[in-house]
Amino acid sequence: MVLSRAALCASLLLLGAACSEDARPAQGTPSAQVVHYGYGFDLASAEARVTLQLQVEQPGEGCVALASALPLRELSAPGLQASQDGGTVALCGRFEQGAALQLSARTQVPLRGPDSLPGTQVGLTRLQDASGHPFTYLLSWVEACPLLGPCDPAASRLAHFELDVSHGPDDVVLCPGTRDAQPTRTRCALLGTQAPTYSALAVAANPAWVRTPMVEAAGVSVVLYEVPGGRVGAALPAAEVGDFLAWISSQLSPFPYGDELRVATGPTAWMGMEHPANVLLSETLPDLGSLYQRPALHALRHELVHQWAGDRTTLASPLDFAWKEAVAEYLAYVYEDERGLPGEAAQTRALWRQQGRGAGYAVRPLEDPGVPLSAWSPSTYGAGPLALLLQLEPLLGRPALLTALRALLASPGARSVEDLRRELERASGADLRAYFDAWVYGRGEPEWPQLAVSAVQAEGQVTLTVTQSQGAGVRFPLAVQVELEGGPARERVELRFPLGAANTTATATVPFAQALERVTLDPEKRVLARVRGALPEPAAPPLPRWHP
Known part of the structure; x- marks a missing residue:
């Protein structure tokens, strides 16, 4: 794609990379989309080998810009001139309609520093888990893939991925997609259903992980990866995990990423993260009973919903972040309300209201809040499911809401909060523009009635x-x-x-x-x-x- 100068600079400056005003020539309007990421990674040295396959969408002579916050070596693009200026990677030359292009480079991924998206775990981290075992995590995020090498940081883009990880013989390595694990090499592939860079560029490893089959449901084998003495697995009753997977598959569609779902635990700074065919959960979830009645189970349900809402169907823009979190929370809540333990759904609602009433930003900001996504997005976890869905139940009926969500997530692609509004209107016949203007859209801190x-x-x-x-x-x-x-x-x-x-x-x-x-x-x-x-x-x- 051709990234606008403003969009490219905003993304790179947010990641701490330089952005040159004349990084690429102004002439020409060619456009190309990254359709495949090949990412080789050495677990010990953190050396990465990146190969991007691009498809020309708009022919012309000029330059196509990608982004990388890391300095690249051996940068090449056959038939084109490839260069890097600060955080901008430019491919220049003649672009023919429909042509397949390739960019390859090597880079060194540093351990994340204190200034790299503060308050997050994005980048490369090497930590010890609660039992003292080494845990390595290579993690992207919304518009943050330049921290791992050259990429298209647009939140709305889906692509295929292949990851090839070299590692020691004792390492247990997980990555998105179908997995082929050999003694010193683990390969993962997402060659069917596409995914966004924020969740598909990821590697997690712990030599102490023990693989334990949990349950089979909806044509999927759920497997737990946890260290001996870990506490999360015991908080995930296999029968309930299987029942939720069968329920959510019946509500939406068959599981989009193969026939195995891997659930792993580790020392993360957050409760859960959705990677295609993988869910990574915090090892401290059993300690969070003041939040949800069964926090580990709720977190797994939430992240399972993201396999459809976030991974297969992704964000139209970072400002639309709330819809995917609201959908994940709401569908986990509906299951709790209809099949959970007494009081389980009520505790979830109470947490939403407590958190939502203190929201510092609108559910869907009308303009860039001026702070990183990691700073304003926490406002969406309580206000989002309430404003976008739960408050509409008595006005539209739960069946209409579920019908709208099935339509929203029926096919891969990028969706916005406006798309959600339109699907809710189609399912119910109601005009929701005034509702969304009051409860959802806004600037700055919302003032609830x-x-x-x-x-x-x-x-x-x-x-x-x-x-x-x-x-x-x-x-x-x-x-x-x-x-x-x-x-x-x-x-x-x-x-x-x-x-x-x-x-x-x-x-x-x-x-x-x-x-x-x-x-x-x-x-x-x-x-x-x-x-x-x-x-x-x-x-x-x-x-x-x-x-x-």
């Missing part, structure tokens, strides 16, 4: 009035429950601020003979709106990063 409830009891009835207000006068469509309590009696009433209406007050009168003792707004913690006059909620528990 405040709700106030009053109750008047007379002649065996209670008249409820709920009002909403917001500093900028924005009206928020929503449905909210009110719980009435008196003696042994308890009653739930739903009041609505409908889609397409202009009301900021909703009323309902219901029979209630007992003396009214308590009125609770949103007792099941299903909306982001704040309750005026309510006691402050406990501070949200610290949320480890879901992703890098």
